[in-house]
Amino acid sequence: MKNLAAGNHCTVNEFLLAGLSEKPELQMPLFLLFSGIYVVTVAGNLGMITLIVLSSHLNKPMYYFLSSLSFIDFCQSTVVTPKMLVGFLTEKNLISLPGCMTQLYFFIIFGIAECHTLGVMAYDRYVAICNPLLYNVTMSYQISSALITGVYIFSMFNASILIGFMIRIQFCKLDVINHYFCDLLPLLELACSNTYINELLILIFGTFNIFVPILTIITSYISIIASILRIKSTEGRSKAFSTCSSHISAVAVYFGSAAFMYLHSSSVNTIDKGKMPSVFYTTVVPMLNPLIYSLRNKDVSVALKKILLRKNSCFISNVKIIY
Template sequence: METGNHSRVTEFILTGISEQPELQLPLFLLFLGIYVFIVVGNLGMIILIGLSSHLHTPMYYLLRSLSFIDLCNSTVITPKMLFSFGTEKNVILYPECMTQLYFFLVFAISECHMLAAMAYDRYVAICSPLLYSVTMSQQACISLISVVYAIGVVCASVHTGCLVRVHFCKLNVINHYFCDLPPLLKLSCSSTYINELLILCFGTFNICAPSLLILTSYIFIIASILRIRSTSGRSKAFSTCSSHLSAVAVFFGSAAFMYLQPSSVSSMDQGKVSSVFYTIIVPMLNPLIYSLRNKDVSIALKKMLDRKIFL
């Protein structure tokens, strides 16, 4: 970390989402409300799926993992961001910054592949229903979830391991609301060629590959939906698919804008806005899109509430 006469940076300053004083309170209240919704929605889904025996199916195991990822990812970032609205200088120590970056990458990368796993699950259920119980057995589901987390851990470890070798000298103001790779690399006083190459390679694998799998799965799903004779059934299926694809498009689109742009043309101010979508907005939308609009989840929630009332 120390080279020549360069002093070692021991802490960073996060600029936050906005530096305008009149926006601090409205933004604090807005993101506090969103974070409360994220915690209640995703934690509620984890508990509901765990307690409702008829939701113990592969689709809901994957959904529970997605809720866990969204809850953890938001918790890694949002509390520190909320704290920044009440302080003039939002300081984060170097070890804390690296820790935040590591866990953010673990959960963000895992979410990319979890969304792909969920799309594959729906493809098998709709296009090959007779093989569903074999293809998506409990063992296969556990293996799929394990691979998703393993990819997140490996990629995050490589990224963070390479970043700790980068030298940070006098510049320590991160133009972002959390420790992320692109804004950190802009502060480096040593070569970041390897880091930028890793972002491009891993970004392509973690964003483009799941996006392609999801798109392919939904093309086959939509083709199957078109064969449904019932107009109401077709309309309901299209509504579900469109909401799923909208959330996926927002997540992968904003992530691609942040990580697949050349560093020479990327803007951190635009990057901050883009980051809000995949770190805060999508984790808020997922419980609504995948869970609360789901008939099985609504029935399970109603039964649980009725049970509590009569106890």
């Protein structure tokens, strides 16, 4: 795992992922649990994307953003979970330095993209409820596409800077990453070169990419709540709030766990405690989002019922033709 470098130092070029638990009796139950979560995540998010594409009822900017969120959740889970599952079945879950940096690069991209996509979705709801007459102009297909494209470009820009400075670090202390995937803080614990700039960048980017979307969301929902309170009919208020409740739920679970993980000291003890929040936002949140939107959003529920009824009708027609 280590090669001799200049100055008789040992440079790590391969890491061992410690995983979630070192207890042998927990490996198979954890494998089965997270395999189930991953299957539900893939089915739920790809199903949500397919539903939005097939249903003309969901041909709105709000659901264009939701399909992008589902794509991000699918990719985020796929970047992390399969490697974690391998760790449950093997005695040593090894990952090369280039493989580690690649995993970290895409993890950062989709993590930041999710933060800003949730912010964009809040702005979309603000325009829809507070300025409904201007909605089709303000959130046209061109503007919606530009917003999502901008989110991905900005995420790649952030990830490229962070990875660029991570590549410059020399790892020569230990070769065991105290985590189940390659994450920023556990990797910095293994560095034998100065990590001040890296820690500063993580703090700056982490603060910006969490608080800017949160401020956007809070500002949007203050205006939304004020507009909802001005609606006289109870039915109108309920309908307006129902379009926002699923988004509020997704925001709460994602930002809560992400903020707990990154906006704190990078000590080993804190990293150990941070494994559970990271499990939550890398595996559980991507599974929950399509469930939240399908159960709490009436438009999605109606579209899903229509698709299922259409398939049942086709099946019954085919059976009749056969007999």
